[in-house]
Amino acid sequence: MARAGRRPGPNETREQIAEAARRLFAAQGYDGATMRAIAAEAGVNPALLHHFYGTKRQLFVAAMNLPFNPADEIPQVLNGPPGEEGARLVRMILRLWAEPDTRAPFLALLRSAVTNEQAVTMMRQFLASAVLATVARARGISRLHASAAAAQMMGVALLRYVLEVPPMSTATEDEIVALVGPAIQYYLDGGQPPAASQR
Amino acid sequence: MARAGRRPGPNETREQIAEAARRLFAAQGYDGATMRAIAAEAGVNPALLHHFYGTKRQLFVAAMNLPFNPADEIPQVLNGPPGEEGARLVRMILRLWAEPDTRAPFLALLRSAVTNEQAVTMMRQFLASAVLATVARARGISRLHASAAAAQMMGVALLRYVLEVPPMSTATEDEIVALVGPAIQYYLDGGQPPAASQR
Numbered sequence: 001m002a003r004a005g006r007r008p009g010p011n012e013t014r015e016q017i018a019e020a021a022r023r024l025f026a027a028q029g030y031d032g033a034t035m036r037a038i039a040a041e042a043g044v045n046p047a048l049l050h051h052f053y054g055t056k057r058q059l060f061v062a063a064m065n066l067p068f069n070p071a072d073e074i075p076q077v078l079n080g081p082p083g084e085e086g087a088r089l090v091r092m093i094l095r096l097w098a099e100p101d102t103r104a105p106f107l108a109l110l111r112s113a114v115t116n117e118q119a120v121t122m123m124r125q126f127l128a129s130a131v132l133a134t135v136a137r138a139r140g141i142s143r144l145h146a147s148a149a150a151a152q153m154m155g156v157a158l159l160r161y162v163l164e165v166p167p168m169s170t171a172t173e174d175e176i177v178a179l180v181g182p183a184i185q186y187y188l189d190g191g192q193p194p195a196a197s198q199r
Numbered sequence: 200m201a202r203a204g205r206r207p208g209p210n211e212t213r214e215q216i217a218e219a220a221r222r223l224f225a226a227q228g229y230d231g232a233t234m235r236a237i238a239a240e241a242g243v244n245p246a247l248l249h250h251f252y253g254t255k256r257q258l259f260v261a262a263m264n265l266p267f268n269p270a271d272e273i274p275q276v277l278n279g280p281p282g283e284e285g286a287r288l289v290r291m292i293l294r295l296w297a298e299p300d301t302r303a304p305f306l307a308l309l310r311s312a313v314t315n316e317q318a319v320t321m322m323r324q325f326l327a328s329a330v331l332a333t334v335a336r337a338r339g340i341s342r343l344h345a346s347a348a349a350a351q352m353m354g355v356a357l358l359r360y361v362l363e364v365p366p367m368s369t370a371t372e373d374e375i376v377a378l379v380g381p382a383i384q385y386y387l388d389g390g391q392p393p394a395a396s397q398r
Contacts, residue, residue: 114310114361124364132364147358147367148378152347155354159346162313165323165331168346179347179390183382191378 014052017042021063026118030060030125057130065105068096074131075138078188085139086149086185090177093153097161098173107162141190149187156180213251216241220262225317229259229324256329264304267295273330274337277387284338285348285384289376292352296360297372306361340389348386355379 008016020042024033035056039046053059061069077088096102112119127150128143135146156176159168168176207215219241223232234255238245252258260268276287295301311318326349327342334345355375358367367375385391 111313114313114357120362124362127358127362127364142366144366144370144374144378147364148351148355148375148382151354151358151367151379152351152382153354154357155350155352156347158313158353158357159326159350163319163323163326165326165346167341167343168350171343175343176347179343179386180350182390183347183351183385186382186385187378191381 010052013042013044013048017044017049017052017059018063021059025060025063025122029118029121030129035059057126060126060130064109066109068102074135078135078138083185084181085188086183087177087181089149089184089188090153090156090181091173093157094160094173094176097157103161106157110158110162135188139188139190141188145187145191149184152180152183152187209251212241212243212247216243216248216251216258217262220258224259224262224321228317228320229328234258256325259325259329263308265308267301273334277334277337282384283380284387285382286376286380288348288383288387289352289355289380290372292356293359293372293375296356302360305356309357309361334387338387338389340387344386344390348383351379351382351386 017038021033021038024038024041027033028037035049036046038059039049042049049059053062058069060066073092074089077092078085080088097106109119109123113123114120132143132146132150135141135149136143139146156168159165160171160176161169163169216237220232220237223237223240226232227236234248235245237258238248241248248258252261257268259265272291273288276291277284279287296305308318308322312322313319331342331345331349334340334348335342338345355367358364359370359375360368362368
């Protein structure tokens with residue numbers, strides 16, 4: 001839409017930046033799309049990207065319509081009573097997926113990631129750079145431990161909300177937290193082996 | 200392809216049945232597509248389905264080009280030295296996904312399941328009826344426990360082979376077995392809580 005003769009307002013500039021970010025993240029991946037290149041694509045001064053969105057991570061979250069910034073919120077959940085971080089993380093993720101408004105963008109991201117090579121690149125790099133590195137640093141664990149916890153939660157979300165396979169889709173939030181929380185806790189604790197399987 | 204004037208050979212009949220099964224499983228789901236209806240769709244006697252494919256579960260596995268029948272092979276892995284079933288299951292699944300010939304049909308099933316409502320129904324019912332029920336029965340655990348283990352393994356496969364997110368995609372088989380095996384063992388043991396998170 002050309003808007004000749006009128007200077008775009010802040011909301012339009014914001015949206016122009018988000019559109020440019022979506023295009024470049026899709027074309028070049030999360031790491032490849034620099035803030036400078038996104039600014040050029042949007043035809044704005046790079047300072048405006050920082051003014052409107054702060055960091056690249058926050059711009060990605062906004063551009064993907066993700067309803068929350070995992071890199072900000074996961075560390076918050078990891079603070080609090082020790083030994084129950086796993087349960088809190090499971091509960092947080094179940095609640096995010098349970099809300100239709102939150103589920104829709106996750107689902108869109110997952111659908112495009114399993115069917116589209118550019119979306120895969122974008123999601124891969126965001127997960128690696130933002131989510132896994134953040135969890136690993138916050139807990140002092142390896143990224144492989146963080147990945148295993150992420151894998152568990154992605155699988156639960158896949159069975160419960162995408163494939164809707166019973167009984168994962170019909171169990172209560174409390175049942176899933178009680179069952180899956182200790183497995184997540186095991187990873188967050190750096191892989192202290194469960195009692196039943198010490199080798 | 201019409202083959203007027205010639206009686207179809209066994210291989211053609213076999214393939215006719217598989218095609219009919221794919222159509223009906225897709226249209227009506229795993230539970231909805233009866234052996235009788237598949238026989239009618241293929242224009243053959245129902246006895247031929249049993250002759251060529253045995254059970255409905257085996258027909259599904261063959262029709263989907265799944266390279267193995269999870270309902271047959273998972274229980275085998277669950278036999279053997281106790282306390283290491285989790286590690287054996289993780290290793291089996293990693294090896295299935297590592298083989299390009301085995302990965303392709305899994306990937307096709309996963310892609311269609313997250314993007315196509317009929318494929319979802321088919322995969323949902325097969326997982327619930329065949330895989331989860333089989334594991335739960337073999338271990339004397341709830342289907343929710345079996346689902347949590349399945350979720351863990353689907354998430355690992357998603358990160359390692361579909362999204363290819365490092366370090367899950369770059370870790371060795373042994374590293375993943377050592378890390379994820381105890382979490383699977385925890386579920387297979389009916390949820391004996393890991394030592395580090397007993398509440």
